[in-house]
Amino acid sequence: MQRGPQPADFTDVRATNLAVVLRYVRSHYPCSRADIATATGLNKATVSSLVVDLIDRHLVREIGFTENRIGRPATMLTMDGSPYVAVGLEVNADHLGLVAVDLVGAQVLAWRRSFAGLESTPSQAAAAIAALSRRAVAKLVKDGRRVLGLTVGVPGLVDAKGTVKFAPNLGWQEVDLLETLGRALGEPDFPVTVDNDANLAVLAESRYGSHAGTENMIYLTGQIGIGAGIISDDRMIRGSRGFPGEIGHLTIDPGGALCGCGRRGCLEAVAGIGALIAKALPDSAYDGKLTDLQPEVDEVVQRAKAGDKVTLAALDDAGHALGNAVSIVANLLDPAVVVFGGYFVPLAPWLLPPAQQELAARSVAPQECAQIVASTLGYSATAVGGAAAVLDFIDAGNLPRP
């Protein structure tokens, strides 16, 4: 009984159509009012009125006439949006990352600050996050920008109120980050939200990644923990409490390595980056402590390139385990693309072939199965996704006021 559209009125129609025209201009600039009318099916008078509104809001601007057409030359439109930025910030065990993105997707700020996640109390962490945000906002405002919103990504379970229920890699439990952050930022004039890191990363992939626009896409974080962000039929899966995507404790090998959760053979214990390094570099000093693993990952890449058999076998095992886990998600959700992110990206040449092979072998549907690819967004997918979440809110019809 519950499904179906909600009551609409003419104000909604206008807000919707403003967002439709803005999205069209962003994807097709430079373009004319006639182009917009043709592509959207809105009539020309409506388009003209909407464009006036978008120009007033400094979202779109005119750039003179085009020459390449028959008949009267048309005034062309392009994105303005220069005053606006969306900010994303990601919290990791060893660093904070922050990006600011303008309306056409250009990064106007990209900061990285070291951060002792596990040694900080939640209120120290909130203070550090707030301090970085404040500095970034101050700089952006000084540069003449207007901040549309800030989204903070956390590797853990985040409920709808912005409370981090559980973030093992930060040692957090029941931390009301959004409230603490709101106080530390002092009533900012833009919306602030907190979300799960994998959720934000899949938003980033869906907007800016190599397979942007794919309507059924899954992103796997490649960290000590493995989480999944899921976009299904063009919408992010949120679940009943906000805790979907918990793929890390799928049992892959019931007799396998002991996991931090107390069971054996969980995906994280078999193919998480910590487990992978321990097997690929049996002689390394890596002791399982949560820290920056880049040097170890670089060493794995070097040994794999040199043909080291132990390293190659560890990568092959991890790839098969990841493919097994992906096959479970793929049989349940039928995605077109699965993106491996984080530390899995530099290891992709060795992880992807066995993963794809395992996925194909375990797919129930007889047709061709999902494609596994490596992220092209580097280590800041979550922060970029935080900015993308702000832009999605704008795209849904919540345009900034003139």
Next chain:
Amino acid sequence: MQRGPQPADFTDVRATNLAVVLRYVRSHYPCSRADIATATGLNKATVSSLVVDLIDRHLVREIGFTENRIGRPATMLTMDGSPYVAVGLEVNADHLGLVAVDLVGAQVLAWRRSFAGLESTPSQAAAAIAALSRRAVAKLVKDGRRVLGLTVGVPGLVDAKGTVKFAPNLGWQEVDLLETLGRALGEPDFPVTVDNDANLAVLAESRYGSHAGTENMIYLTGQIGIGAGIISDDRMIRGSRGFPGEIGHLTIDPGGALCGCGRRGCLEAVAGIGALIAKALPDSAYDGKLTDLQPEVDEVVQRAKAGDKVTLAALDDAGHALGNAVSIVANLLDPAVVVFGGYFVPLAPWLLPPAQQELAARSVAPQECAQIVASTLGYSATAVGGAAAVLDFIDAGNLPRP
């Protein structure tokens, strides 16, 4: 770049608001125009105009004045809709089921016909399905009804064109059922669609089940095969090719029983109704052939009630295996309710406790986990869901013409 609303115009607004008012009246009849205006936020003049339209379409009618109010008595409205019916038909290995449901959810027809699924060629099957549909439509029309649509549910992978790509329990592969059915029905004046059985069953649960209205719900079919229908954030999961919910070949016990798919320990091979009967009734003549299993299921219930240890152990094992599988889906999708259907319903008193225990033990989120319940819709959930799919289409704003 792809997300966001689509262009809207004033015709859309009216269609949307007609559907909103119709849904309100269905949930709250008898009610007045003022009640509708208050609840929906639409102004009274708009509501009055919309109600005239709904009365013209015989969807709503007036039933005189209410006495129980202060001030001028209001004319009360109730559902009319008596001329309209939605038809659902389910294809099983041993029978066809058909139901017709009116706009307020009353079943005006419920037929069951034996059907030799595996012995029929696809065109014989389509002919049988078409014949049953034609007879039902003729009877409904004779009774003064107008058929809004027909949805056929099939236990298999169905693509967006209504082609059954693969239905092992019917022995079908690449059967263009919708096209064949369209020809056999001869250009009907109502829309006909074909869908997966679990998808339709979860729609039925979401509209008429004991937990109707739950926005995150999963339905497990309890047949020889086990499939899942998924509603996430109030929308059915469709996937990139239309093949989600394939939970039956999840590896639950890598060293377990051989599955029809060639691997060991798949959920179906461990906890499908065929596997369960074989273990619970080791002395029975059940030979694994696909047929009506009701007598065997009744016998399992009797022995369980009598405390037979072999039967109880088999049910306990199956319950744990089902809970393990549910935990995987629940960690990925965070549903509030998981409904066990089909043959699992009479066995629920023994399957649910171990399943719920296994789910709790394997849930990653520290809060209370999803609730597992038995379907209250009996064996015809798929057929009822077929009718519900037609009504969902109406609810989305596609009202019948006056």
